[in-house]
Amino acid sequence: MDFNVFSNLMTGFVAAGTFQNIGFAMLGCMVGTLIGVLPGIGPIPTLAMLLPITFGLDPLSSLIMMAGIYYGAQYGGSTTSILVNMPGESSSVVTCIDGHQMARRGRAGSALAIAALGSFFAGCVGTIFIAGFGPPLASFAQKFNSPDYFSLMVLGLVTAVILAQGSVLKAVTVIIIGLLFGLVGTDVNSGATRYTFGISSLWDGIDFLPMVIGMFGLVEIIRNLEQESIERNPISTKLRDLWPNRQELKEASPSVLRGTALGSLLGILPGGGAVLAAFAAYTVEKKVVRNPSFAFGKGAIQGVAGPEAANNAAAQTSFIPLLTLGLPSNPIMAIMMGAMMIQGIQPGSAVMTSNPDLFWGLVASMWIGNLMLVIINLPLIGMWVKLLQVPYRLLYPAIIMFCCIGVYSSNSEPSQLLIMVFFAAFGYILMRFGCEPAPMVLGFILGPLMEENLRRSMVLSRGDPMIFMQRPISATLLALTACVVLLIVLPSFRKTREVAFQE
Amino acid sequence: MKITRRELVAGIPALAAANGLGLSPVFAQEAADAxxxxxxxxxxxxxxxxxxxxxxxxxxxxxxxxxxxxxxxxxxxxxxxxxxxxxxxxxxxxxxxxxxxxxxxxxxxxxxxxxxxxxxxxxxxxxxxxxxxxFMLTVHADSPVKTINELVEVLRKKGDKASYGTTAPTSKVAAAWFNKVFGIKPVEIAYKTAGDTMNDMKSGALDYCMHDPVHAVAQSNNGALRMLGVTTKGRMKALPNLPSLHEQGVTDLDVxxxxxxxxxxxxxxxxxxxxxxxxxxxxxxxxxxxxxxxxxxxxxxxxxxxxxxxxxxxxxxxxxxxxxxxxxxxx
Missing domain, CATH: 3.40.190.150 (Bordetella uptake gene, domain 1)
Known part of the structure; x- marks a missing residue:
């Protein structure tokens, strides 16, 4: 990082700090938080619908508003994950595991505050990352070829085994089930349709949204209905009780640091960067933290702090490929790219030199947006927590209604609702067998990417599997994978793992 | 508005006429004006x-x-x-x-x-x-290949060790046509999106790609790709300096x-x-x-x-x- 970065950032703050731009940042963050909190209504359709409005704005204002919606939604998504066990997007799936458990034992306010503060910290670091290391990081990401991606996914899936509680066998089983669900749809190489049973709505594969809403949200509701007398912790809305206590802050801080570092690095990779970051951060926390006050899966604050910091850092650094290479790394970045092109700006390395105000203004606005989210959300925590006091007979039908609206509106297809119901039933069966849904979701997301890269690598090498060992990046990742497998298989480790879960 | 059964029944002949025989010209013209x-x-x-x-x-x-x-x-x-x-x-x-x-x-x-x-x-x-x-035939900007003839020479030399990337049916067809005209047999690598091809192009694993125009124009302005030709028979008005593949020997290619x-x-x-x-x-x-x-x-x-x-x-x-x-x- 050279000294210029600071003068550049100053340029950015001047551009983004105008009254109008701060207003748009605020508007974006508020809309984003709102749609993030409503289960099922994600940032992608919202941004797409708002896109025409941005035609009339100046380019920087429109990008600032859209970016605000993006991380506002990330933040709002964590809120529903914690309160009602309903991940709004793939990257907040992990937050459900411990965040919702915290809410169940009356620490919802603390979980929300840690998520907000952790995200803010990660956002600040992410912003500096983009400013200082954007271009070199982007060129590193360019070195990832198909074999390297494949090895990265293998590592991700193997570590997912650690993610699950209970038996290794069950974890491996659900990951494989997730992989199989990921196979549904049209195959890229041959164009063949697989496991679609002639149903045309399955030709493009199973959508993520109906799957997680069914498996997490609806299953949670069914589980609560099953318990005849629901014991609810008396929920205090006094500010003192909403705030994390000293012990919690002490436990969460190192996790936030680790999550931020991991998220900033993984975010620059195209594909499931933010998702991978959140899952990886959770795995790391589980490995590193020795004596949590509450076990992982039972409401460990580290399990909220790490992944939340990681997904926000990754959300921030996922701008790097777009801004420096002109390559969108996820659908939201693709919309941003569309918005830039409509405004007559060619995304890519040229933005930095041809529109420095825009580039640095956007970077600066990310920091402003993150600050704003904390300002908007911390006072609202009391309100969100009060939401838990709404009687279940009113809360549950409302949640189900929003889920249905969200799932249906993603592409106006009634079949999506049937898929949601299917996964609710499936998730219930998994729960009854004591299987965790989170590793399955990871298998589902990574499976297709892994397959695509595996087959592409094999075609490129004309069928020689040595391609995975010859490339240094891929070989390193596979070596790491081998270590993880050893750890899982070695009896001594297994024992400690089992002991850890008996707590 | 409440529709009674009587109104519904009365409407049937009119609907049938509209669907079966087409609206009467005068009536249809009025509908079009409104x-x-x-x-x-x-x-x-x-x-x-x-x-x-x-x-x-x-x-x-x-x-x-x-x-x-x-x-x-x-x-x-x-x-x-x-x-x-x-x-x-x-x-x-x-x-x-x-x-x-x-x-x-x-x-x-x-x-x-x-x-x-x-x-x-x-x-x-x-x-x-x-x-x-x-669609555009592209090579990576670092590649020494500047023209279709040079590309064909490289592909001939590499024989079945050459590879190319495709992203959509149109891209597959244009590439297959190109290969057939020159009698070359590089191996096809299929990608979901044009963005996915970029790292493999940079590393030299792909000798050429058939890209959609949005991606090709953006990345050539960005200095990452070089466009060698378009798959329409004539040149595009938007890119008057980019020759068509037809002009460069891929006779009659027009997709x-x-x-x-x-x-x-x-x-x-x-x-x-x-x-x-x-x-x-x-x-x-x-x-x-x-x-x-x-x-x-x-x-x-x-x-x-x-x-x-x-x-x-x-x-x-x-x-x-x-x-x-x-x-x-x-x-």
Whole structure:
């Protein structure tokens, strides 16, 4: 990082700090938080619908508003994950595991505050990352070829085994089930349709949204209905009780640091960067933290702090490929790219030199947006927590209604609702067998990417599997994978793992 | 408004006449003069936020002042566009459901699937054309290859060690044609999106790619790709210095993509003509020309009859294309 970065950032703050731009940042963050909190209504359709409005704005204002919606939604998504066990997007799936458990034992306010503060910290670091290391990081990401991606996914899936509680066998089983669900749809190489049973709505594969809403949200509701007398912790809305206590802050801080570092690095990779970051951060926390006050899966604050910091850092650094290479790394970045092109700006390395105000203004606005989210959300925590006091007979039908609206509106297809119901039933069966849904979701997301890269690598090498060992990046990742497998298989480790879960 | 059973029954003969025989010319003309008198729906066959969706929403925004009505974009994504196509074909033929999509892709679908759900030329009517856009043959900017001849030389030398990337049926077809003309047999690597090809192009694993214009133009401005030719027979007005592949020895290669606004086949002719007129106001404007040029596409306006003939021609051509590119129809 050279000294210029600071003068550049100053340029950015001047551009983004105008009254109008701060207003748009605020508007974006508020809309984003709102749609993030409503289960099922994600940032992608919202941004797409708002896109025409941005035609009339100046380019920087429109990008600032859209970016605000993006991380506002990330933040709002964590809120529903914690309160009602309903991940709004793939990257907040992990937050459900411990965040919702915290809410169940009356620490919802603390979980929300840690998520907000952790995200803010990660956002600040992410912003500096983009400013200082954007271009070199982007060129590193360019070195990832198909074999390297494949090895990265293998590592991700193997570590997912650690993610699950209970038996290794069950974890491996659900990951494989997730992989199989990921196979549904049209195959890229041959164009063949697989496991679609002639149903045309399955030709493009199973959508993520109906799957997680069914498996997490609806299953949670069914589980609560099953318990005849629901014991609810008396929920205090006094500010003192909403705030994390000293012990919690002490436990969460190192996790936030680790999550931020991991998220900033993984975010620059195209594909499931933010998702991978959140899952990886959770795995790391589980490995590193020795004596949590509450076990992982039972409401460990580290399990909220790490992944939340990681997904926000990754959300921030996922701008790097777009801004420096002109390559969108996820659908939201693709919309941003569309918005830039409509405004007559060619995304890519040229933005930095041809529109420095825009580039640095956007970077600066990310920091402003993150600050704003904390300002908007911390006072609202009391309100969100009060939401838990709404009687279940009113809360549950409302949640189900929003889920249905969200799932249906993603592409106006009634079949999506049937898929949601299917996964609710499936998730219930998994729960009854004591299987965790989170590793399955990871298998589902990574499976297709892994397959695509595996087959592409094999075609490129004309069928020689040595391609995975010859490339240094891929070989390193596979070596790491081998270590993880050893750890899982070695009896001594297994024992400690089992002991850890008996707590 | 409450509709009684009596009113419903009374309405049946009129509806039957409208569907079976077409509205009487005078009546239909009156309907067209009043058109559009309420909200219009644009159907998009891709999910919200995709590149195509940005396109459709751009036109919804531009058509709003011309139609003087609210325009709602409805995303009916899935099954390679078949879901949106079926939906439009079954919609009421009154001009209020407009399918903004690429007829060239619909023509391809007629052969990519064993049982296409809709016979597109028989059940859809092109009301207005929007643009013509090529695919581009690209190499990485670091590659020493500057012309098609040099590329062919490299590919010949590498023989079956050469590889190329494709991203869509049109891209497969254009590449297969190119390989056939020069008698070369590089190995095809299929990608989901053009962005995915970039790292493999940079590392030299891919010798060339057939890219969509949006990606190719953006990345060539970015200094990452070099475009060697377009898949339309003539050059594009948007890129007058980029020769066509046809000019460079890939004789008769002409696989353009084109976009259009389509309505159900039974839509009365005066309404189709009115839509054509309204769309032309937007398509023929300088602003749209410049917008299209950024994506490497030329605006194109044509009469509904001309466009429908082009549509039918494309459907026939795709029958040969998929054989050429060795694509197995799916069911």
């Amino acid at each position: 058109y559009p008198s309420r909200e219009v729906k644009f159907i998009c066959a891709f999910p919200a936020g995709s590149g195509a969706d940005v396109y459709v929403r751009y036109f919804a925004e531009r058509m709003r002042p011309v139609m003087k009505r609210t325009i709602v974009v409805e995303n009916r994504a899935g099954a390679n566009g078949n879901i949106a196509t079926t939906y439009t074909a079954r919609a009421k033929p009154d001009g209020y459901t407009v399918y903004v999509h690429a007829p060239s892709a619909l023509a391809a679908n007629m052969h990519l699937f064993k049982n296409p759900p809709v016979d597109v030329v028989k059940e859809l009517q092109v009301a207005a054309t929007i643009n013509r856009q090529p 353009p993509g084109w976009w259009a606004a389509m309505v159900p086949k039974d839509t009365p002719k005066p309404i189709v003509d009115k839509l054509n007129k309204l769309w032309r106001e937007v398509i023929d404007s300088e602003e749209t020309r410049q917008f299209m040029a950024k994506f490497g596409a030329d605006t194109w306006s044509a009469s509904p009859e001309e466009a429908q003939a082009e549509f039918a021609k494309d459907v026939r051509a795709w029958g040969d294309y998929i054989k050429l590119a060795n694509i197995e129809p799916q069911g």
